Amino acid sequence: MAPAKAAEIExxxxxxxxxxxxxxETVDRLLDEGRSPGDVLLITTGESHPWAQHELSFGEDAYWGQQAAxxxxxxxxxAAAARVTARPVVVLAxxxxxxxxxxxxxxxxxAxxxxxxxxxxxxxxxRDLL
Known part of the structure; x- marks a missing residue:
């Protein structure tokens, strides 16, 4: 069995x-290039993305249900990245x-x-962190 190909890093x-x-803007570009929205995961390292803050206002179940869908x-x-499933493209902010x-x-x-x-x-x- 061949090892899995590592993701390209940009x-x-x-x-x-x-x-x-x-x-x-990067997500918009990906969608304009034909990527399906369900192919993209956006992870933030500081304050949560405004979309996530808004969606969490409706409760954890609804928020995580969107991830599962x-x-x-x-x-x-x-901090919650371990709970998400893999997607073809991950954008890390x-x-x-x-x-x-x-x-x-x-x-x-x-991963x-x-x-x-x-x-x-x-x-x-x-570069200093890698």
Whole structure:
């Protein structure tokens, strides 16, 4: 049995303040290129994505039900990334968080990326953590 092919990694430069916006633009680009919304997972390392905050206001069951349905882009905080299933593309928004949290989020995001991991963050900081 051949080993699984590792996901391609792409880095998109962003500051912690612009990482979520850059990640959203990256998701839009992926969808414009023909990716299905259910193919994309967006993980944040700092404050939760505004979509996740909004959806969680309806309760945990409804929020996690959307992840299980797999029909739309799903946004999750890095602290809960272990609960999500793999998707073909993972976008990691490095929008804050400690170096330790980011260092844990990178391999967690890569483990859930079937074909591609796109990291939106500060290239210098990420190089130091890798």
């Amino acid at each position: 880095l998109v430069a962003a500051t912690p303040e612009t990482a979520v916006e850059t990640a959203d 797999g029909e739309d882009v799903f946004c999750v905080d890095a 490095v929008n804050g968080g400690s170096d330790a949290r980011i260092a844990e989020a990178l391999p967690a995001a890569l 859930r990326a079937g074909a591609q991991l796109i990291v939106c963050g500060d290239p210098d900081r990420l």
